[in-house]
Amino acid sequence: MSTKITVIPGDGIGPDIVDSAIKILTKVGCDFDYEFVDAGLTALEKTGELLPQNTLDAIKRNGITLKGPLTTPVVEGFTSINVSLRKQFGLYANLRPVKSFKGTQARYDNIDIITVRENTExxxxxxxxxxxxxxxxxxxxxxxxxxxxxxxxxxxxxxxxxxxxxxxxxxxxxxxxxxxxxxxxxxxxxxxxxxxxxxxxxxxxxxxxxxxxxxxxxxxxxxxxxxxxxxxxxxxxxxVGGLGMAPGANIGKDCAIFEAVHGSAPDIAGKNLANPSSVILASVQMLEYLGMSEQADKIVKALADVIESGDRTTRDLGGSHGTTDFTDAVIERL
Ligand code: NAI
Ligand code: MG
The missing domain is CATH 3.40.50 (Rossmann fold)
Structure with a gap:
């Protein structure tokens, strides 16, 4: 039976970059069974709730979630959805790795640091x-x-x-x-x-x-x-080149949520401009969590290759291409 994974496409640039990550996971041969659910503004518009019960149930039932960024409305009375999720599922460890990729405009090219942040206290x-x-x-x-x-x-x-x-x-x-x-x-x-x-x-x-x-x-x-x-x-x-390159995992005893650390980027949403690397790298963290390091390594190598060659990268990486072009370039390398 294939592993079941909850997917929250999220708001703003979320659906586009999560779609990139899933295409890449499929290309590398991961046969996951995805259960798509909503949270954030998308959920609020459909159901009147930021975190509907069926979303919470899916997160709990499947144990593993890949999540796009969510917009928290700036109105009194809404607590941050991310903080609620961490609390509800006891996600006590926030793992944020950063690694240099050659070809970004970052100041350093030799960085490999993981921050392990206590996430609840x-x-x-x-x-x-x-x-x-x-x-x-x-x-x-x-x-x-x-x-x-x-x-x-x-x-x-x-x-x-x-x-x-x-x-x-x-x-x-x-x-x-x-x-x-x-x-x-x-x-x-x-x-x-x-x-x-x-x-x-x-x-x-x-x-x-x-x-x-x-x-x-x-x-x-x-x-x-x-x-x-x-x-x-x-x-x-x-x-290492900014938020577009930064993934994060929230891990608890029997639940884990993998996500980009940035937000829904309303300024570039719907324009095919987002760098999907953050969510792609979050899916790499997810594969490592599942013990699928072979597939994880393949994705990192293809991503590194596209970024280093610089021919089809997004604007934040110094290129002039869109999310879909960048994703296709990674898929072709795989
Ligand atoms: P943001 O992280 O969405 O954007 C900050 C800047 O980085 C923007 O200029 C944006 O265009 C750029 N950016 C972010 N991700 C990018 C990517 N993948 N590729 C290229 N450029 C990228 O932060 P902002 O604008 O403060 O927040 C927007 C919304 O996101 C708010 O509603 C906030 O509450 C929410 N948010 C959600 C988070 C989550 O779900 N984990 C985390 C942080 C913010
Ligand atoms: Mg923060």
């Missing part, structure tokens, strides 16, 4: 949000648990081990945020001792940002808390 736990009645004060609570910290740090080391990576850097701010970041760092040091074959480093987040810009080759796997991970992983995407 810290400043984004949503706890204790308060604004005083006269609007002069606001507060929110950051919460780190030992269990949450252990789980994410161990995840990072296991990933390093599995992928033959050499180093894990814990990024923190324990010198100032003594309780929360302090606990995270303490746990990171404890777990590090269980993995003597992997080099362990720790770095304060601001220093890490500077170092990432100046000497990105010093980093391999980064593990960090929610807010720092959000920021640091976008910085990393900038090192």
């Amino acid at each position: 810290g400043m984004y736990s949503g706890l204790g949000q308060k604004v005083s009645e006269d609007g002069s004060e606001a507060e929110a609570m950051s919460k780190i648990t030992r269990q949450g910290a252990e789980r994410i740090v161990r995840f990072a080391y296991e990933l390093a081990q599995r992928e033959g990576r050499k180093k894990v850097t814990a990024v923190h701010k324990a010198n100032i945020l003594k309780s929360t970041s302090g606990l995270f760092l303490k746990v990171a040091r404890e777990i590090a001792e269980e993995y003597p074959d992997i080099e362990s480093a720790e770095m304060i987040v601001d220093a890490a940002c500077m170092r990432l810009v100046m000497n990105p080759e010093d980093f391999d796997v980064i593990v960090t808390t929610n807010l720092f991970g959000d920021i640091v992983s976008d910085l990393c995407a900038g090192l």
Whole structure:
């Protein structure tokens, strides 16, 4: 029986770039059974809900989801759909790899970094949000648990081990945020001792940002808390040519959602201008999760080849071609 995968085409450029990824998966011989469901603005227009129950059911039932970007309406009362999904399905690990491809306009060509971001706690736990009645004060609570910290740090080391990576850097701010970041760092040091074959480093987040810009080759796997991970992983995407090249996986105990990290790009939606690499690379992450590394490697190689040759790339990569041309070029290489 073929593996069943939930697909959310999403809003804006979503349907076009998700279509590219599926064509490429088919070309490389992946015989998946796709179940298409809606979320975001597309779902709101059809059903009156941003996250309809049948979408939630499909995500749960199939365990694996490939997702295009979703537009969250900027109106009071709508919480971010992505945050809701992470909470509902316990997707505690956000994995954001960035890799240099020759031929992009990025500053570096030797980058291979994975940020492992804790996805449910810290400043984004949503706890204790308060604004005083006269609007002069606001507060929110950051919460780190030992269990949450252990789980994410161990995840990072296991990933390093599995992928033959050499180093894990814990990024923190324990010198100032003594309780929360302090606990995270303490746990990171404890777990590090269980993995003597992997080099362990720790770095304060601001220093890490500077170092990432100046000497990105010093980093391999980064593990960090929610807010720092959000920021640091976008910085990393900038090192390899921007959001069009950045995929992300949200992983929990028995559910995983693979997506582009960028949004629905309304400014270029429907114009055949989007770079589909982000979702293509998200599908590569999905194949690796499924243990299909042979197919994953083939896709990365074909994509790298198209980008390096530069003859049919999208505008953000310095080319002048559309989403469909770019996709066809990858398919021809396969
Ligand atoms: P955005 O990421 O959609 O766009 C930022 C800039 O990057 C735009 O100039 C866009 O054209 C460009 N861009 C993004 N992806 C690209 C691609 N694949 N190829 C070429 N250029 C690309 O961010 P923005 O405009 O702030 O958000 C638009 C909508 O997306 C909002 O409704 C926001 O809530 C939503 N959003 C959804 C996310 C998700 O579903 N994971 C993540 C971030 C934003
Ligand atoms: Mg972000």
